[in-house]
Amino acid sequence: MTELTRLDAAELGRRIASREVSSREVTAACFDRIEAVDGAVRAFLTTDRERALQAADAIDTRIAAGEKLGPLAGVPIAVKDLLCYQGLPTTASSRILEGWMPPYNSTVVERLLDAGLVILGKTNLDEFALGSSTETSAFGPTHNPWALDRIPGGSGGGSAAALASFEAPLAIGTDTGGSIRQPAAVTGTVGVKPTYGAVSRYGIIAVASSLDQAGPCARNVYDTALLHDVIVGRDPRDGTSVELSGTQAVGVADMARRADVKGLRIGVVKELGGEGYQPGVEQRFREAVQVLVQAGAEVVEVSCPHFVHSLATYYLIMPAEVSSNLSRYDGMRYGLRKGGPDATTEQVMRASRGAGFGAEAKRRIILGTYALSAGYYDAYYGSAQKMRTLIARDFAVAYEVCDVLVSPTTPTTAFKLGEKVDDPLAMYMSDLCTIPVNLAGIAAGSVPCGLSPDDGLPVGFQIIAPALQDARVYQVAAALEAALDTQRGHPLLDDAPALGEAR
Amino acid sequence: MMNDLMDFDEVLARFEPVIGLEVHVELSTASKMWCGCSTTAGAEPNTHVCPVCLGLPGSLPVVNQSAIEAAIRIGLMLNCSIASWCRFARKNYFYPDMTKDYQISQYDEPIAFDGTVTIDVGGEPFTVPIERAHMEEDAGKLTHIGGSGRIQDADYSLADYNRAGVPLIEIVTKPVTGAGARAPEVARAYMEFLRDAVKALGVSDARLERGNMRCDVNVSLMPIGSEVLGTRSETKNVNSLRTVEESVRYEMRRQGAILAAGGRVKQETRHWNEAGYTTPGRSKEEAEDYRYFPEPDLVPVAPDAAWVEQLRESLPENPVSRRSRLRAAWGLADREFDDVVGVDGALDLIDATVAAGASPAGARKWWMGELARRANEQGCGLDELTITPKQVAEIQDLVETGALTDRLAREVFDGVLGGEGTPAQVIEARGLAVVSDDGALAEAVQAVLAANPDIVAKIRDGKTAAAGALIGQVMGRLQGKADAARVRELIMEACA
């Protein structure tokens, strides 16, 4: 049974479709694995065994009846607990939403169900996706399967850890400043943030509306691409979502399968490296670039001068939008209500929000309230929006001389749990390389490029493509993955320590 | 809560009033501003709701096309410039009637701005400068339970979000100066103009008494000769034409008394009390910090210039020019015409009745008399009566040709309003046609004369008033279906 959980999603889909194995067997194997290892990893907040097995049976029945389903039909998936899924609580890992039962499904969940995927449960995250380590989760942190005393990245640490610990072959993440890519990097998995608007945000709890984007996570590039093709597409219920065009409309999986970078121009961003970057991370990054060169790519160095302002820009825009998006959690209509029997609405709101939000949510709400407050708007939020334009222009200029940009995904490998939890600025540095992508609304993904020689932990390689050219991320990631796997003789995750299954 | 008031004339002798009006117009779109929920009022609580208008986590707004079009058409009617690119903004404040704890509105990029309208104030034109018209959403409805049922002493409140997300257009004037003594009437006439304009555009039911239009009235006084605007009060939710006028007058007199006594006017919101005075509400000395910022869930609105031109060309007639055209064409007395203008919907209904062939005087008589009375009894608007202008014209035609008396006509109205069918069907079914056959009339007259020789004698002695008793008897024999004037004529002829 263990073997099933180590198979990739494409292979599982193929075997389920050909009835070599049933979706029920695969699903049950995932739950067995979760039961065995999640006590140590803590990737899941809730699991949904009964309904998942029913859904698996339904897929098996349809396949038995000769129905032709998509490539991922019957394959289990873990969903970040920021997406509404009827029948299970959606909490955003916050006390203020503990036990909240959404009366509707997010569009992404609908698309997963339509494609026949089997939802195993909801994965842990930083509270309201505010964090880079899952440590701000009100329900405790997730542990990195590579080293249980280390962070799995964040905010989507639960989804990434579920993949790396072979609890699930696929997962959904969301990425506001790096929450898909940074966890992928530190857990040796793959994650892609699609172009802003490619995936509907409807039914996904809003963090920072102009930056949020859901995306696919998996253990290899091709699986990630298959999942990408399931969830993308314009949604009339999300006015910011966009029509797909070009290769993305045909599907990115084709590009991932081709894995060809011959003649592709790869730009190394000068500003995303150097001081503050772990030497082992930079070493693996440089080696990966060389691997791509050997595979036929051309390398150019590009400069994006405004990237030095991206962290500051992000930490004005993101908290501002967070402060407004999180206003609705006021104890009036759902969620936590605190305050004595004689308390007024005003007192109940203050008490509920005071008790319901953790420290990081409070920091960002207060910071955002400040950035938007009268007299500071122009200086802070207004200037930050202009800086966003300048950062987007830096990308545009860079893409005049190259087809994709590359960088380390994150400056360091997984740090120790607790190490930065009370040092917000240090924590924020984790997203230094991923943030510019969200600010410009373009596509990027992280693919493993080996283990850092200084600590033996996974290093992520970030590929950044122009808007709607998401396929290029897969093209380069697949080429790199193929070359490195060949070099190594096996996928990187095979090197992850075995988790004590029997316990 | 009575305030000291200065005599109105004295206020004018010492101060120049400056008014400003902020009017919220509720649009009559089929669906809400951001979601497909119905906007129909009067439904059971929390039945016209969905994740979007309930502001549930993860939900997103998508703009209603008709609301954008209505906003642009209103802007054009107010001679505003239409923004070529504008955004929605979030107005952040915590209140339990707002499901998201922010209102989606527009801030520094309104869809329409810088307009003017020339209104008719007692027959004189007056120009009101328009600052902006912008789109926003309505809030839910709170019902306060316990105590007196008012917010101040309630035990708790109940929230119904059927109205949450209904589209609103907020129209804001620039400070209106130079109205002097006419300031109260200007406020009223402006409100009247807006009501007629949005009705002509067909974008709102524009019923003030139902809150389809809500007006906040700003008033300040400037000492004569000064150019510095005084501190203003803002009277909230003034919801009838009469009270718009009264509240301006009241605030002028209240502020005049304060200033004359050497006091200063507080910047505050005030509430209009139906008994005819305002009471203080929240102090606005410390400005609310709404933390406006562009709504990131909605993309910018960039109306195509050609489309705007097309909307401009299809605008209905301006209510002011329409009114002066009808005033001249109908030939009613000024007072009669003004009364028509003062009743919601009456102008349109009379216009339609005249178009269907009735005389203006006849049409006015029914709509402003009998039908207004019935609407009043039923507690509905004139245009909600189940009778069409064409049917009123038909009935009036029968009256003018003598086929119906006024009394019979009222019975026909009864039948039509009671759902008995068309006027012709009601007349047929109830047997209401006037006995116009002189033979039958003469027969009845002869019978009555023969039965009342004493009265006949009196009439012949010149006591013609006695004829009334005979007319009554003739009408009785004919069950009222006769023209009383004709009966009188026949009696007088017979007694001559």
Place this chain on the structure above:
Amino acid sequence: MGLTRDDVARLADLARIELTPDELAHLAPQIDVIVEAVAGVAEVKDDDIPPLAHPLGVVNVRRADQALPTDWQALRPVLEQDAPAWQDDRFRVPRILEEEE
């Protein structure tokens, strides 16, 4: 110019978040440090740079004005179950001190 503890207390109040004195003492300096770190962006004063609205420049996304049947019968029990207090088909909220907008 930094953010004082009083400033943070005022902002928390504006954001309707009750902070204990200990929390305030802990959070205020952290927020001040972050503000200092982000203040540099305020130096972009170029008025010719437009703000970024939608990364792809999308405008005019609208829906047709169509009233869709709401499935409130299905929604209602969930709303009621999720609500901290529910009475007479409505959300029950504590007494309100401040006036309406």
